[in-house]
Amino acid sequence: MNIAEFLSPDRWLKSDGGPRYMQLRKRLTDGVDQGLLKAGSSLPPEREIASITEMSRVTVRKAIQALAKDGIIVQKQGSGSFVASDTPQIEQSLSRLTSFSEDMARRGMSSSSVWLERGIFMPSPDEVLALALTPDASVSRIARLRTADNKPMAVERASLSTQMLPNPLEVETSLYAVLEESGLRPHRALQKISAINLSENEANLLDVPVGTAGLRIERTSYLPDGRVVEFTQSIYRGDAYNFVAELRLAKE
Template sequence: MTIAAFLAPDKWLLSDGGPRYVQLRQRLSEGVDQGLLKAGSPLPPEREIAAITELSRVTVRKAIQALAKDGIVIQKQGSGSFVASHAPQIEQSLSRLTSFSEDMSRRGMVSTSIWLERGVYMPSPDEVLALALSPDASVSRIARLRTADGKPMAIERASLSSEILPNPLLVETSLYEVLEQIGFRPVRALQKISAINLEEDNAALLDVAPGKAGLRIERTSYLADGRTVEFTQSIYRGDAYNFVAELRLAKE
């Protein structure tokens, strides 16, 4: 079925069906659910939808804005509106210290990285504190967009003392794999998880609408001798992860 036939008003628009923009929003949402409007594909221009549905462009615009608010479509200034790409749901245990690459491989998914930053820098005050660095120390930073089966899942920004990782270019896929090879694989970590609303730049990288729910995770990892090895700040899609922790009754 063509999109023009699907949106023909005689098939769905009812005089007593409520506000017209709500009915159009529902019809477009059904098009997404049925796969007629595929993830990542553009919506027809407002004027085209208005001509097909015999509705005003104001009504069409309100319907698309409602879809964007619900995260069904993403509006990109100067480019139009696109059907959102929904990430797979991942259940992540909080009791295991693993890397993103290891998590995805265990699930049979292909993980890839888009590099955002990689190099040696002077540390920020937060890095000095988290990594217990001396004032004249330097840090290796690796920042990347992590994807699973081509879907953006998380933005990771890791910092390590340059004494532990003098050459961040060694990291091509898994950071923990490199750390294991050089004898600095962490054995424990502390994590802090916070709920956030995604800011525009992070939302664009994660392919979701600005303001959508996300998770900020700060991880500080340690070696067996107690030294801090890694400080990572990550932003996760809120619709992609379920974090699971096993709890046991405390003995008095």
């Protein structure tokens, strides 16, 4: 059943069922409970709901405001209304170079991984360029789905030269912990963040609808002597991460 059929008033609206906005509020709540309206998905625009239900936009708005007050939906200025998610909300500083495991531990959250790939491969052109590899060099790759308190949060794909990580099977939890044991923990990094809509594969891994907003982050990390340690390409849930940077007034 699609949302238009579900909201068709002949299915649920009763003349003696109480205030119309309360009946609509209950119908939308039922849609969330039944999984028709999934966590993180957007509600149809008010004008569309009004057209389907044959109600005024004032009535529809009142029902949506009641849902927002109950915490069932979240209203975002300029973006619309979304079904509330129980996914943990992470505020990530852009001025601190830490691993996912360290971030979650610092917040008192339990982190885990589902391995997607781990081994030594021939490098791609992007890896050759980012890691400053010779064309005949090999590259260590680790790719995993990262979770926090059992909620999928990000898909991380890290590439390192075999000089930095000779055996990728040594990485069981934290990559940075393994690098630190060898004195090769990154000292600084450059990051590029871009907004994307999640592909079918990415959405399935992160347990969100296809096309959901996400963040792609490319990070190149360096040792103090300037050597490249890692090249990481990660996909983060857009509803779970807020990236924060502290800015200071530049001196003239």
